[in-house]
Amino acid sequence: MSLPKANILLIGSGGVGTIAALNLEAGGLAQVTAVLRSNYEAVASNGFDITSCDHGSLKGWKPTSITNRIPEITTSSPQKYDYIVCTTKVIADSGGPTGEQLIQSAVTPGHTVIVLIQNGLNIEKGYQRLFPQNIVLSGISMIDSHEVVPGVIVHGSADDLVIGAFRNPGLVDVAAEAAAAERFVRIYSAAGKTKCVLVRDVAYSRWRKLIFNACLNSICALTGLDTGRIRLADDAVETLVRPAMAEIRAAATSVGVDLPAGVCDEVIAAYPVTMYLPPSMLEDVWKGNLIEVESIVGEPLRIGRANGVSMPTLSVLYHLLKGVQWRAKEKKGLIEIPAQGTE
Amino acid sequence: MSLPKANILLIGSGGVGTIAALNLEAGGLAQVTAVLRSNYEAVASNGFDITSCDHGSLKGWKPTSITNRIPEITTSSPQKYDYIVCTTKVIADSGGPTGEQLIQSAVTPGHTVIVLIQNGLNIEKGYQRLFPQNIVLSGISMIDSHEVVPGVIVHGSADDLVIGAFRNPGLVDVAAEAAAAERFVRIYSAAGKTKCVLVRDVAYSRWRKLIFNACLNSICALTGLDTGRIRLADDAVETLVRPAMAEIRAAATSVGVDLPAGVCDEVIAAYPVTMYLPPSMLEDVWKGNLIEVESIVGEPLRIGRANGVSMPTLSVLYHLLKGVQWRAKEKKGLIEIPAQGTE
Numbered sequence: 001m002s003l004p005k006a007n008i009l010l011i012g013s014g015g016v017g018t019i020a021a022l023n024l025e026a027g028g029l030a031q032v033t034a035v036l037r038s039n040y041e042a043v044a045s046n047g048f049d050i051t052s053c054d055h056g057s058l059k060g061w062k063p064t065s066i067t068n069r070i071p072e073i074t075t076s077s078p079q080k081y082d083y084i085v086c087t088t089k090v091i092a093d094s095g096g097p098t099g100e101q102l103i104q105s106a107v108t109p110g111h112t113v114i115v116l117i118q119n120g121l122n123i124e125k126g127y128q129r130l131f132p133q134n135i136v137l138s139g140i141s142m143i144d145s146h147e148v149v150p151g152v153i154v155h156g157s158a159d160d161l162v163i164g165a166f167r168n169p170g171l172v173d174v175a176a177e178a179a180a181a182e183r184f185v186r187i188y189s190a191a192g193k194t195k196c197v198l199v200r201d202v203a204y205s206r207w208r209k210l211i212f213n214a215c216l217n218s219i220c221a222l223t224g225l226d227t228g229r230i231r232l233a234d235d236a237v238e239t240l241v242r243p244a245m246a247e248i249r250a251a252a253t254s255v256g257v258d259l260p261a262g263v264c265d266e267v268i269a270a271y272p273v274t275m276y277l278p279p280s281m282l283e284d285v286w287k288g289n290l291i292e293v294e295s296i297v298g299e300p301l302r303i304g305r306a307n308g309v310s311m312p313t314l315s316v317l318y319h320l321l322k323g324v325q326w327r328a329k330e331k332k333g334l335i336e337i338p339a340q341g342t343e
Numbered sequence: 344m345s346l347p348k349a350n351i352l353l354i355g356s357g358g359v360g361t362i363a364a365l366n367l368e369a370g371g372l373a374q375v376t377a378v379l380r381s382n383y384e385a386v387a388s389n390g391f392d393i394t395s396c397d398h399g400s401l402k403g404w405k406p407t408s409i410t411n412r413i414p415e416i417t418t419s420s421p422q423k424y425d426y427i428v429c430t431t432k433v434i435a436d437s438g439g440p441t442g443e444q445l446i447q448s449a450v451t452p453g454h455t456v457i458v459l460i461q462n463g464l465n466i467e468k469g470y471q472r473l474f475p476q477n478i479v480l481s482g483i484s485m486i487d488s489h490e491v492v493p494g495v496i497v498h499g500s501a502d503d504l505v506i507g508a509f510r511n512p513g514l515v516d517v518a519a520e521a522a523a524a525e526r527f528v529r530i531y532s533a534a535g536k537t538k539c540v541l542v543r544d545v546a547y548s549r550w551r552k553l554i555f556n557a558c559l560n561s562i563c564a565l566t567g568l569d570t571g572r573i574r575l576a577d578d579a580v581e582t583l584v585r586p587a588m589a590e591i592r593a594a595a596t597s598v599g600v601d602l603p604a605g606v607c608d609e610v611i612a613a614y615p616v617t618m619y620l621p622p623s624m625l626e627d628v629w630k631g632n633l634i635e636v637e638s639i640v641g642e643p644l645r646i647g648r649a650n651g652v653s654m655p656t657l658s659v660l661y662h663l664l665k666g667v668q669w670r671a672k673e674k675k676g677l678i679e680i681p682a683q684g685t686e
Contacts, residue, residue, distance in 0.1 A: 229670065240662045
């Protein structure tokens with residue numbers, strides 16, 4: 001008799017989330033319920049169309065179950081979720097409910113492991129406050145996967161996921177945190193189609209990703225340059241990208257995370273120049289979407305500053321991006337301004 | 344018998360230039376030949392349609408003469424220009440001919456007075472090098488005037504022009520420089536419809552305008568916020584605008600120009616919040632035009648740095664704007680990049 005499959009709830013089934021669902025089910029160790037929003041109707045009718053470098057071409061694929069609302073799990077519910085995997089963007093300043101408030105009805109205290117496959121710093125704090133008895137895992141995903149139209153996913157470069165446990169100060173059993181992370185990696189890797197590694201040092205992977213996200217991503221968003229053009233555009237790398245990266249490294253050092261200098265070169269040259277990839281924040285700016293400015297730029301800046309690190313480049317980038325975000329919020333109707341006049 | 348009219352060549356007859364032509368001819372002391380480029384056909388056929396707060400509504404107006412090329416003045420020419428007035432944007436990094444190269448064929452050495460109604464610092468240097476015997480005047484214009492379609496000018500707030508002579512180190516006769524400036528102000532003011540003042544201290548008026556142009560204008564261009572929204576958007580004024588302005592003030596001080604602190608408040612509150620005016624650089628970014636990044640941001644930054652002034656905010660703004668400019672140049676075909684590929 002086989003072990004029961006892990007019961008997983010996935011929040012956010014776009015480019016990153018759908019490939020995660022696919023990986024989680026492909027190995028046969030999990031069943032996934034995906035909570036869909038903008039693409040619910042499309043996927044309910046036709047499933048996902050996926051073109052994936054890891055999984056090939058899939059037409060009409062669906063996870064075990066889809067829903068358009070967060071399930072309610074009560075003590076009398078017949079089921080509970082072993083894992084809730086969040087792959088939505090972290091927009092702390094959207095004015096809407098927080099991620100932890102959103103999933104609250106589906107969390108079984110002391111049981112459900114929450115997996116945040118999301119960028120930025122301190123994103124786990126709210127979950128640990130609201131669910132002091134639950135394990136929270138960190139996921140840092142390097143993946144080039146996009147939902148090009150609702151339900152259609154194009155996954156261009158191999159998935160690379162780094163999993164580890166956030167230390168939850170409310171929990172004494174560190175080994176249980178590690179075991180939950182280990183099990184998740186086993187489930188995710190079972191099909192053998194993807195790279196999913198377990199790390200102890202969650203902070204390192206999160207700060208390392210910021211070398212890309214807080215620096216290249218934000219500078220591309222403000223200039224309209226992509227990963228190739230930023231390297232071709234005169235001295236943009238030397239005058240903007242490297243100074244910003246040096247500030248992130250210094251902020252990381254201030255909390256005991258040692259990012260080798262070579263990481264900067266690796267990140268700058270991660271893609272061939274002529275791929276001309278618009279980073280996610282630039283795409284979001286083009287689309288008028290809200291951006292993850294607080295978790296990926298604001299938080300490292302606040303941490304660095306609190307530790308006396310000089311971060312003049314990050315500071316200007318952060319405040320400019322806040323201006324961009326403010327305008328995006330206004331366009332979305334989240335902010336109202338006084339009517340035009342001359343007074 | 345009346346004095347002969349001043350013979351004036353105007354380079355750039357858009358929003359600012361056309362109102363200048365109108366002022367110069369309105370008092371009867373000058374005849375203007377306007378050199379038109381993008382709007383030549385429209386104006387040749389139908390003249391200018393002008394809606395002006397100073398001049399009312401004018402339909403089909405033309406200056407004394409229009410042309411679509413810079414005239415050639417030789418020693419045997421029957422005429423020479425007393426003034427050449429340049430109101431084009433200063434795009435030092437466009438890769439095209441410089442302003443002084445463009446007008447060279449129309450300049451009579453030792454006679455023609457060149458008037459630069461343009462923003463930024465060190466814009467006179469190239470003219471003084473190429474025309475060491477000619478007087479160069481500085482014009483700083485505060486005007487809200489736009490060419491909304493070719494030949495159609497909307498002039499919304501009163502013209503305010505500050506004229507003075509740049510000190511030309513090649514000329515010994517300082518009094519002649521002052522007299523040329525004085526005469527220009529007389530011609531420009533003769534109709535009594537505009538405010539045109541003569542100043543001795545050209546540097547002050549140029550640095551003062553940078554409090555707007557290098558700071559508010561560039562921050563609005565990068566964030567997409569206008570003059571009203573930048574004041575509504577959280578702490579953008581305190582975290583970006585004021586720090587940038589403080590750096591410009593410090594750079595000005597380093598060259599002996601004392602801008603009182605109150606100037607910053609005046610500039611921030613120059614327009615009612617609810618006018619929501621997009622500054623010129625933001626409009627240019629929206630339109631994909633090249634921007635005056637070198638003359639209004641690069642030059643004050645270089646001057647301040649050379650004098651040991653710390654300018655961290657301006658530095659980031661400058662390099663981001665250079666990235667924006669690079670992309671605009673590429674879109675205009677001024678820069679070629681390697682074809683898309685994966686190598």
